[in-house]
Amino acid sequence: MNWFVLCVKAQQEKKVADILTKMQVEVYCPMLKETKVWSDRQKVVETPLFKSYVFVKLEEKYRGIVFGAPGVIRYLFYLGKPALVRDEEIWDIKKWMAGDSKDLNALSQLIPGSEIVIQNGVLKDHKGIVYWINKNNVSFFLKEMGVSAQVKLRDVV
Incomplete structure (x- = not known):
């Protein structure tokens, strides 16, 4: 079949x-x-x-x-x-x-202020603090680099 x-x-x-x-x-x-x-x-x-x-x-x-x-x-x-x-x-x-x-x-389960770990992509294994969330993306602040970034939700734990 x-x-x-x-x-x-x-x-x-x-x-x-x-x-x-x-x-x-x-x-x-x-x-x-x-x-x-x-x-x-x-x-x-x-x-x-x-x-x-x-x-x-x-x-x-x-x-x-x-x-x-x-x-x-x-x-x-x-x-x-x-x-x-x-x-x-x-x-x-x-x-x-x-x-x-x-x-x-x-x-x-993600809320602004929570800590995330990136699982895939260029920023893999970096930690950040969530400050904004929408349907498909998460924006966060990388303390170790001092920059803001945005990734697809599937790349975040």
Whole structure:
């Protein structure tokens, strides 16, 4: 069995994945949790990692079954054939997604004034004091160098 890429209608990824799962098709639709902020409230919403795409694993002869789900447009093609995704690539996405949620947990524990240690990049193993945090980045002050720096959240412990 192979992983194929389905093109689906905009903002229908999760719905299509749910319907295909009920049809007993193996589906993978990686979702990111994001905090949306309005003037009066905040809400955590799930958005697809790949907009308008869903991965399905099935045998070549059963490819047509997916068109029974509303919202499915077509398969993604590459060089005139349906695009195939290797199992290793799906596992890599799943591992990356699991690590991304760890980043979000780390962000929730960071507060201005806390000490961090950089794990990756040019500033690896340097310590700093957090003074500003946003969705993906952490700004901090490096005491030993006397400078401010900003790194991606995933590079911080």
